[in-house]
Amino acid sequence: MTALFPTYKRFNLSVERASGTTVEDTDGKSYLDFGAGIGVCSLGHRHPSVQEALQTQLNAYWHVSNLYHNPVQENVANLLTQYSSGDQVFFCNSGTEANEAAIKLARKATGKHKMITFNQSFHGRTLGAMAATGQEKIHNGFGPMLETFQYVPFNDNETLKQVIDGETAAVMLEVVQGEGGINPADTDFVQELERVCQENDVLLIVDEVQTGIGRTGKPFAYQHYGISPDIITSAKGLADGVPVGAMIAKDKLRDAFGPGSHAATFGGNPLAMAAAEAVLKHVFQDGFLQEVTDKSNYLMDCLNELIKPLPVVSSIRGKGLMIGIECSQNVSHLVEALIEKGLLVLSAGPNVLRLLPPLIVSKEEIDQAVDLLSEVLSDEKVSAH
Incomplete structure (x- = not known):
């Protein structure tokens, strides 16, 4: 039995190390981190x-x-x-x-x-x-x-x-x-x-x-x-x-x-x-903030094109690299399914998937995340949970 108070409903993931936008668990499995410690690791892990x-x-x-x-x-x-x-x-x-x-x-x-x-x-x-x-x-x-x-x-x-x-x-x-x-x-x-x-x-x-x-x-x-x-x-x-x-x-x-x-x-x-x-x-460099804006626009465009049309998705909203995907059902099992696929995301209330990637995320990593989101959210077995 753990000596910790059960104040967190933890996922079945034990972290061994992390670098940039990647988290590695104690079994050696790597994850693309689109939660960033709940928006904390703004420059990724161990910048x-x-x-x-x-x-x-x-x-x-x-x-x-x-x-x-x-x-x-x-x-x-x-x-x-x-x-x-x-x-x-x-x-x-x-x-x-x-x-x-x-x-x-x-x-x-x-x-x-x-x-x-x-x-x-x-x-x-x-x-x-x-x-x-x-x-x-x-x-x-x-x-x-x-x-x-x-x-x-x-x-x-x-x-x-x-x-x-x-x-x-x-x-x-x-x-x-x-x-x-x-x-x-x-x-x-x-x-x-x-x-x-x-x-x-x-x-x-x-x-x-x-x-x-x-x-x-x-x-x-x-x-x-x-x-x-x-x-x-x-x-x-x-x-x-x-x-x-x-x-x-x-x-x-x-x-x-x-x-x-x-x-x-x-x-x-x-x-x-x-x-x-x-x-x-x-x-706070102008060039860096412009990159954040460009990447956030790219992410939102990808989500609107590939994720928004999916039957389980009700709406997509946010500002910058702070985005919510509202679904027609509770998203807790979707978060778990995405973790299984190697993508760490969060929830915001019962029906919203929350994306808070590190500000250093690349467009290639955005593509990877959107592909995984599409795979999970279009899976009829998962979305019918």
């Missing part, structure tokens, strides 16, 4: 520049208290603010922690407590982030949620306008809902949401834990929508697999997070910062 940065930092120091200056933190913070609408950065260890920091900052800076989030959103699993999540299945079994969160329909500004008021501290949004089913926001909805927030003196928080750091072809996905959030959260793709989270906020919020207001012992750990700096210097 040379990230590995070199980690080795260099290992030979310098692993950890010091945040009571002392860490120059690598400053470098990463400067890159994050240079490529976003923010001016100040708080480092932590995960997306959930980044969202917790955002919730605390919004409440403290405004003196208000009401928070508005959206149905089918996902913001994490601590009590605060779980309360922000607009999915009942995430809440079940944990008793009453924090009462100051209110959920409204996604892509629906009329309902938002009815509930936003003088007690509202912030609206928290994923511009592409990840765990909720890969649901992109409408441009008109996002732009009107920002206008309503500004009109009512309400902060706009954009959760970029899954969408950020080049995943959609821009440094942050909100940049597709022409808005300027007050607070941005980031984590998954930030350090290519080394645990890290970041909350980025505008300068007007700086004084609300003074000494003693918030902390994270391991936040901004030198190893995580070394990895993050290497990732950001690579991903």
